[in-house]
Amino acid sequence: MKVKQFSLAAISAVTLACSASFYSAPANAWGKTGHRITGKIAQAYLSVEATAAIAELLGPESLAEASTYADEMRSNPSEFWQKTANPFHYVTLSEPHHYHEHDKPAQGDAMSALQDFTATLQNPDASKEEKQLALRFIVHIIGDLHQPLHVGSAALNDRGGNDVKVTFFGEPSNLHRVWDSGLVDHQQLSYTEFSHWLQRRITPDQAQRWATPDPYTWIHESSQLRDDVYPQTDEPYLAWDYVYNYTPVMKQRLQQGGVRIAAYLNHVFASNSN
Template structure:
């Protein structure tokens, strides 16, 4: 199998042309704490095969560590990290709630990147380093797609809420940042504390219901929530009422993101073991 050109580029093998629509790039989804929560929760739901495959690739690096790699590398000066990988953190829908092939721009998006990185992870021809990059990005992308404002709407043209200026507990911010980190950090918990609290509240029935490896489902859910999280008035101040209303939503998306990371990787590595 031929490896995707951006996977090779990330390892410094080639230089790619710049992408065209960089201004649409939103901020990082969930922030480090949120991503680590999804990675930590995922670990509890991995199959034996997936655990073994991940350990072979990452060694002592946990999924919580791996989950933030794609954001931590954004300051890397290479063409891949500065331009090519920027669109891999989000999707923009032309229709209200469903992703279609025409939604993917020429430079790619989170869905096209998820597909290509999955192919790399399954490839017999990919190097260990290429598969490590693919695995880290897959964990990150799945987390991204569970943040409602990383499923943007072309009709809104507000860069996933980045252009919606708000005041969050007296500090200038924007709606996207509130969802990336504001609601999560407001809990004043470490990622390990927060993930422990969230994971132990996931019932077996919920884990079974949520365990879909289908990204179209995750995107549809996030798009439905996206339409609900915008402030209902022109008042830019977001405080206790907003936290009260949307913290339960944030918590469930983190829980679901963790369960879905595991479901997706279980599916990938089960297919590999069967092959």
């Protein structure tokens, strides 16, 4: 399969009609705090080559800062941000737990965008600005794919839990929002505090086992977790029991997301140097 590369010219010129998907409205996996946690953790596991390449592209901008760029630009009025980039935050599976080529819609998804932005990052003819966009999106997409409800099910057809209305500690919400930000923000920690707590608990053995740059693995894991996080009542009131049961899952996915961001970028920039 020939992988296309995103260029600034293409971003301004491309017109893609976004067909129906399980998101008709923007969804920000993990929210800003969660994404920054994955970026902060990733920084600790970068290779020397990746660290140098990222510094050359982003200067003083950390991966924690870069991780939220794809959400912060959603209000940009350009066609790329208003139409083209919308599907790049999730995938929808036709089978329960495996991503296949036929799952990729015409407008693309997180998997196709990851491939495309990686090609841009490895393209010696791409401009620095194009590579900066690609790097920021890669960091964001890997975080997205570790949030279980950003790996949607075509059979459920509920927009990744956005259509599942819940009450979270007395406030109206939906299941997707609980996983994007509710569980994370309930900890009442800054991203630096939370990432420090999570990173120091990652053992060397875990870091080694988790360090796979294979997005099919991440998607498979999230899809299996996704099936377990749905409440079993029609009008669920989520509070302490739900937090108790799923905070360990949320924490591990943030840890794994951080390790995998580093593993993926280490692989990309090692390939570039060969």
